Structure formats: C-alpha cells, structure tokens
Amino acid sequence: MSNASLFERAQQSIPGGVNSPVRAFRAVGGTPRFIARAEGAYLWDAEGKRYIDYIGSWGPMILGHGHPAVLEAVQKAVREGFSFGAPTEREIELAEEILKLVPSAQQVRLVSSGTEAAMSAIRLARGFTGRPKLIKFEGCYHGHADALLVKAGSGLATFGHPTSAGVPPEVVQHTIVLPFNDIAALEQAFETHGTELACVMIEPIAGNMNFVRTQVPFMRRLRELCTEHRALLVFDEVMTGFRVALGGAQSVYAKAIPGFAPDLSVFGKVIGGGMPLAAFAGPREVMRHLAPLGPVYQAGTLSGNPVATACGLETLRQIQRPGFFEALTASTRTLVDGLVAAARDAGVPLVGDSEGGMFGFFFADALPQDYNVVMATDKERFNRFFHAMLDRGVYLAPALYEAGFVSAAHTAADIEATIEAAREALRS
Numbered sequence: 001m002s003n004a005s006l007f008e009r010a011q012q013s014i015p016g017g018v019n020s021p022v023r024a025f026r027a028v029g030g031t032p033r034f035i036a037r038a039e040g041a042y043l044w045d046a047e048g049k050r051y052i053d054y055i056g057s058w059g060p061m062i063l064g065h066g067h068p069a070v071l072e073a074v075q076k077a078v079r080e081g082f083s084f085g086a087p088t089e090r091e092i093e094l095a096e097e098i099l100k101l102v103p104s105a106q107q108v109r110l111v112s113s114g115t116e117a118a119m120s121a122i123r124l125a126r127g128f129t130g131r132p133k134l135i136k137f138e139g140c141y142h143g144h145a146d147a148l149l150v151k152a153g154s155g156l157a158t159f160g161h162p163t164s165a166g167v168p169p170e171v172v173q174h175t176i177v178l179p180f181n182d183i184a185a186l187e188q189a190f191e192t193h194g195t196e197l198a199c200v201m202i203e204p205i206a207g208n209m210n211f212v213r214t215q216v217p218f219m220r221r222l223r224e225l226c227t228e229h230r231a232l233l234v235f236d237e238v239m240t241g242f243r244v245a246l247g248g249a250q251s252v253y254a255k256a257i258p259g260f261a262p263d264l265s266v267f268g269k270v271i272g273g274g275m276p277l278a279a280f281a282g283p284r285e286v287m288r289h290l291a292p293l294g295p296v297y298q299a300g301t302l303s304g305n306p307v308a309t310a311c312g313l314e315t316l317r318q319i320q321r322p323g324f325f326e327a328l329t330a331s332t333r334t335l336v337d338g339l340v341a342a343a344r345d346a347g348v349p350l351v352g353d354s355e356g357g358m359f360g361f362f363f364a365d366a367l368p369q370d371y372n373v374v375m376a377t378d379k380e381r382f383n384r385f386f387h388a389m390l391d392r393g394v395y396l397a398p399a400l401y402e403a404g405f406v407s408a409a410h411t412a413a414d415i416e417a418t419i420e421a422a423r424e425a426l427r428s
C-alpha cells in the first residue's frame with residue numbers, strides 16, 4: 001500500500017482526501033503521508049517509512065506517542081464505558097488539575113474541540129459584558145467559528161471581511177481585526193470601540209503564523225486597555241497551554257509583567273493528550289453566567305468524555321514530574337540552535353525561537369513580529385527544506401505558517417539526527 005494510492009482513494013470519499021485542510025500538503029505540494037502507527041517520537045507511514053515527528057498531532061502529544069501510563073489510564077477508562085452523558089468524578093479531577101495549574105481561573109467548562117472552546121468563550125464574554133464586539137489579531141487562529149473567520153478590512157479599526165465562503169458579512173460585523181504587536185492600532189481601536197467591546201482574543205505566542213511572540217510592552221498595554229474599558233482579555237492557549245510552560249503562556253507573561261493575568265483562558269490539545277478535549281476557564285464571577293447557572297447557553301453530548309478525560313488527566317499528571325519542562329525546554333532549544341547553526345554554516349538565512357516544547361523557524365534574517373512579515377519569508381526555500389527533511393525521515397509541519405512541537409520522547413540522538421538531516425537538506 002502506498003501513500004499515493006491511499007490519497008487517491010481518500011479523495012473519492014472525503015473532500016480533498018483529508019478531514020482537516022492542512023493535512024493535504026497543499027502549501028508544500030506532494031503527497032500527504034498516511035500514518036499507520038506511532039510510538040514515542042516516531043511515526044510510521046503506510047509504506048513503513050519512519051519519521052521523527054515534530055507535529056505531535058499539532059501539539060497534544062507532549063509525552064510522545066503511546067506513553068505507557070497514558071495508555072493504561074485510557075485502557076482502564078475504555079473498559080468502564082465510552083460515554084455516559086452524565087457527570088463523572090474524573091471530570092472534577094481534570095477540572096481541579098487544570099485550575100491548580102492556572103491561577104487566573106476558578107472554574108472551567110470542558111468541551112470537545114478548541115473551536116468550540118474559543119467560540120463559547122466569546123459567547124460568554126458577550127453575555128457577561130452585554131457588549132457585541134470583539135478584537136482579534138491578524139495571523140491568530142482560534143478555530144473555525146463563523147465570527148472568527150475574518151481578515152482585516154481596509155484601513156485600521158474597520159470591520160473585517162469573511163475569509164470563508166458561507167460566512168455572511170453580517171456575521172463578522174462585530175469582529176475587529178488588528179495587526180499583531182501594533183500598540184498604536186490597538187489604542188485607536190479601543191478609542192473608537194472601547195464601550196462596545198466584549199473581549200479581545202489573542203494567541204499570546206502565536207503558533208498559527210509559525211511562532212511569533214506578543215512583545216511584552218504590547219501585552220502590558222493590551223492588559224491595561226482591557227481593564228480600563230472593562231473588556232475581557234481572552235487568552236487562546238489551545239496551543240500554548242501546558243506546552244510552553246506548566247502554567248501556559250500566561251505564566252510566561254506574568255514573569256515579565258507583575259500581577260499579569262488574562263480574564264478568560266481557552267485550552268485544548270495537551271489537556272486531551274491526543275483525545276478530543278478542550279476547555280475554557282475563568283473567574284467564578286464570569287463563569288457563573290454559563291448555563292445551567294446563567295443565561296449564556298453552552299452544551300455538548302460528548303463534553304467531558306470519560307475516555308478523553310482519562311487521557312488528559314494522566315497527561316497533565318505526567319508533565320508535572322520534577323524537571324519535565326526543564327528537559328523539554330532544553331531539547332527544544334538544542335533543536336532550534338542546531339537548525340540555526342546548520343543554516344549559518346550553509347550560508348542560508350534562518351532564524352528560530354522556542355518556548356518550552358514549542359518552536360518555530362523562518363527563512364529570514366530576523367524574527368517576524370506580525371503576519372505580513374511571516375508571509376513574506378522565503379516560501380520556496382521552506383517548501384524545498386520541508387521535502388528534503390521529509391525524505392530524510394523528519395516530519396515537520398507542512399506549511400511555513402505552522403509552529404513545531406518537541407515531545408519528552410525525543411531523545412538527544414533524535415535531535416542530533418534532525419540537525420544532521422537539516423545540514424544535508426540545507427546544502428542540497
């Protein structure tokens with residue numbers, strides 16, 4: 001069985017042959033790899049070829065694939081029942097574990113996908129404040145809810161245009177799209193719309209335009225403006241939560257900005273350990289507006305699923321072992337430093353950055369600070385590099401605007417082999 005024949009067959013029954021667009025390799029060209037199995041830091045495709053995996057299911061697999069303790073917890077849960085549609089003790093345990101690690105939140109609601117979590121957080125912010133508008137930033141992705149599929153309109157602080165067919169312009173009329181890391185644009189938007197703003201949603205370290213940090217002065221000003229105008233600051237930590245640090249990106253910014261905390265947080269990926277599970281969380285005062293206590297409706301047949309919660313709970317327990325994040329941070333840093341050094345030796349402009357187990361690199365001279373600069377980096381070179389690495393058994397994200405992920409299962413030898421592959425790829 002070949003990847004090509006599976007892809008051909010898949011396209012007969014599944015639109016584009018995939019169930020999520022980026023998997024189709026459209027950005028880089030070529031045939032997607034159909035994955036047969038995974039273990040530790042490795043994936044094997046349908047042709048039996050092994051890859052060192054730097055996607056980790058787009059973030060969740062922080063322990064690597066098939067961690068024995070997680071496998072055991074999931075197998076035990078499966079035997080007890082797949083789904084009850086009634087509350088379970090494990091949901092409380094997972095909620096308590098999340099709240100222990102995220103001091104900005106006092107309550108958390110579990111859902112099944114990041115899309116759902118972000119969409120529900122916005123509804124809650126609107127219900128809580130009684131205001132309609134929200135700000136998001138260019139290059140940040142918060143799932144595919146209608147109101148979030150927006151790109152900037154012409155001129156600052158104008159309303160956005162839908163980025164997807166099927167989203168009527170009226171549905172995005174309350175969404176304001178601003179450039180990332182631009183304090184002047186932010187101040188202008190608050191000046192114009194401050195009294196109508198329910199919330200500002202941001203990826204604190206954006207992983208959907210490769211890897212772009214919010215600069216500290218920008219974050220400080222964002223927090224001030226939200227507080228001043230009584231708009232909620234919503235951190236989308238679907239990618240960064242329990243991934244860049246045990247306390248997520250908010251703990252990273254709290255180190256730089258004393259007393260810093262978002263109002264609401266959105267989680268996904270790592271909290272499910274590879275199972276469909278996500279969450280949104282915040283202070284009790286806000287969360288009590290959710291049904292059944294309050295008027296903001298939100299529900300889900302499979303929310304808090306017993307198998308998914310078992311997987312997420314064991315994953316969260318494992319990442320709290322002493323030294324876990326120190327080791328993950330160090331191996332991710334070694335990878336990025338190695339890629340930069342390999343490029344320097346090959347005379348290729350490449351810069352990289354990482355936090356905890358999340359990283360990014362760009363074929364550019366300096367780290368981009370916003371979406372337009374990311375998209376202006378060398379796409380052709382990225383695509384060539386991607387395929388050269390894939391040929392050498394290294395599975396990077398198949399688009400230059402995606403972040404990468406290292407797991408605790410990646411050994412020093414895996415990282416070294418990756419850097420060696422990059423040396424060859426960059427010379428070719």
Ligand SMILES: Cc1ncc(COP(=O)(O)O)c(C=O)c1O
Nearest residue numbers: 113114115141142143236238239
């Ligand atoms: C920051 C961020 N928010 C939300 C989402 C949507 O999550 P999901 O794909 O689980 O719906 C993603 C997905 O990659 C994400 O990266």
